[in-house]
Amino acid sequence: MYPDERVVKFISENFVPVRVDVRKNPAPMERFGAFWTPIVVILDPSGTERYRFEGYLPVNDFLAHLTLGLGHVAFAAGNFEEAERRFNEVVDKYPESEQAAEALYWRGVARYKKGDASALAETAAEFTRRYETSSWAKKASVWKKAS
Amino acid sequence: MPIEWRTDVDAGLAEAREKHKPVLLDFSAAPF
Numbered sequence: 001m002y003p004d005e006r007v008v009k010f011i012s013e014n015f016v017p018v019r020v021d022v023r024k025n026p027a028p029m030e031r032f033g034a035f036w037t038p039i040v041v042i043l044d045p046s047g048t049e050r051y052r053f054e055g056y057l058p059v060n061d062f063l064a065h066l067t068l069g070l071g072h073v074a075f076a077a078g079n080f081e082e083a084e085r086r087f088n089e090v091v092d093k094y095p096e097s098e099q100a101a102e103a104l105y106w107r108g109v110a111r112y113k114k115g116d117a118s119a120l121a122e123t124a125a126e127f128t129r130r131y132e133t134s135s136w137a138k139k140a141s142v143w144k145k146a147s
Numbered sequence: 148m149p150i151e152w153r154t155d156v157d158a159g160l161a162e163a164r165e166k167h168k169p170v171l172l173d174f175s176a177a178p179f
Contacts, residue, residue, distance in 0.1 A: 008148065011171055012148075014168070015168060015171035016159050016166065016171070017151065017159075018152065018154070018159035018172050019152040019153070019173045019175060020175070021175065022176050023176055028172075031156075040172065040173050041172040041174070046164065047160045073169045
């Protein structure tokens with residue numbers, strides 16, 4: 001996926017990209033608890049891990065993961081506006097990806113954290129129309145009476 | 148233009164702090 005122009009642009013714009021050749025330099029694997037390859041670990045600017053995923057993926061799924069990771073970085077920093085934007089980006093751009101349901105869940109949480117009291121119930125309602133068999137729909141189901 | 152991969156983890160972390168950008172840490176056993 002790295003030769004793909006969209007991937008190159010997305011990574012170059014949003015990350016400091018660091019690549020570890022584990023055959024030549026295995027020490028960082030132990031340091032970051034990476035026991036299989038390929039693994040992508042997303043760290044916030046202070047170096048704290050916020051997201052990781054494993055395995056080779058098609059471009060859209062790969063970009064969905066990266067975008068979701070940026071959402072989690074923003075969320076952990078308390079930047080709920082940016083987190084909502086990133087989670088929404090996953091839902092809008094990659095609705096067929098496995099990450100879309102997770103992004104829909106966290107988009108609701110980010111909206112709630114911004115002060116939108118109806119966000120959780122609205123998210124639970126949305127899960128009755130899409131991704132209804134996902135584990136994220138089950139997790140959101142408790143929000144149905146939240147507002 | 149290809150991705151400008153850094154190969155030094157600690158230098159990458161320092162750059163991330165300086166630029167206030169997240170780090171994408173890619174562990175690969177495939178040839179670069």
